[in-house]
Amino acid sequence: MARPVRFCVPGERLCNVEEGSTGSGTYTRHGSIFASLAGRLVKTSENGTPPMVSVVRDAESQLLPDVGAIVTCKVCSINARFAKVHILYISSMPLKTPFRGTIRKEDIRATEKDKVEVYKSFRPGDIVLAKVISLGDAQSNYLLSTAENELGVVVAHSEAGAQMVPVSWCEMQCPRTHTKELRKVARVQPQFLQM
Incomplete structure (x- = not known):
């Protein structure tokens, strides 16, 4: 093998x-x-x-996230202090291999940072738009932020398995069960939508 x-x-x-x-x-x-x-x-x-x-290096070089870049990532795990993610896209360019990133509790929202709870913002499996704020190193990964209205969860699935729809900046709803779940919802800008 x-x-x-x-x-x-x-x-x-x-x-x-x-x-x-x-x-x-x-x-x-x-x-x-x-x-x-x-x-x-x-x-x-x-x-x-x-x-x-x-x-x-490969013949065609790998894109690297840079400070200020908008990235699309998938949440892998969460705890009380941060969410661990895999960076999948830089802007709209897919990466050959994902990079690891971290969204710290204090980088989730721009206001009321002391009241933020990670599990009320992200869940494993969520697809998130974030901004690179620091390159970090091999141990601490890329540091990401969702502290702007345009950044946050763009795709989430409910416990019933359905893709949820945003109902406010902090809630998404399952179309099957009508159950609401807390998330840090992104107000997606047209340039990030794939046609």
Whole structure:
């Protein structure tokens, strides 16, 4: 069975120096090997020597989220302090591989930040429009914000499995059961709608 291809972003820690030697697209710092560019991780070894660790770009380069970019992401998990997401699109351009992002509790809304509760804003599986506010690093992911009216949940499914419709800036309703659920609803602008 083929091993899944691992994609790396600049600054991502790849391994310890004892586990391999640096190749193209990598550098060493504090006893570890890091990626210096975005691309595919390649480890090559000959005759039982420690592998050479390299990062290779694909022929067509991967888009990278930049500060201020509007991204479309899917919520993977939530807790009391933040929501973990996978970034799927930058503007309307799909990514070959998703990037990890975090929406912190204080970055969900612009007002009444102390009253925000993550579970009342997002649920796992929700599709969210967000803005990149910080590039972060390999451990802390991209930091995202939904603290504008145009940003927030754009697609959500109810417990009955139906796609919910927004009824206010903080609620969506299931068309089958008419049950309302709390969300940080986006007021979607025409340029983000696919025709």
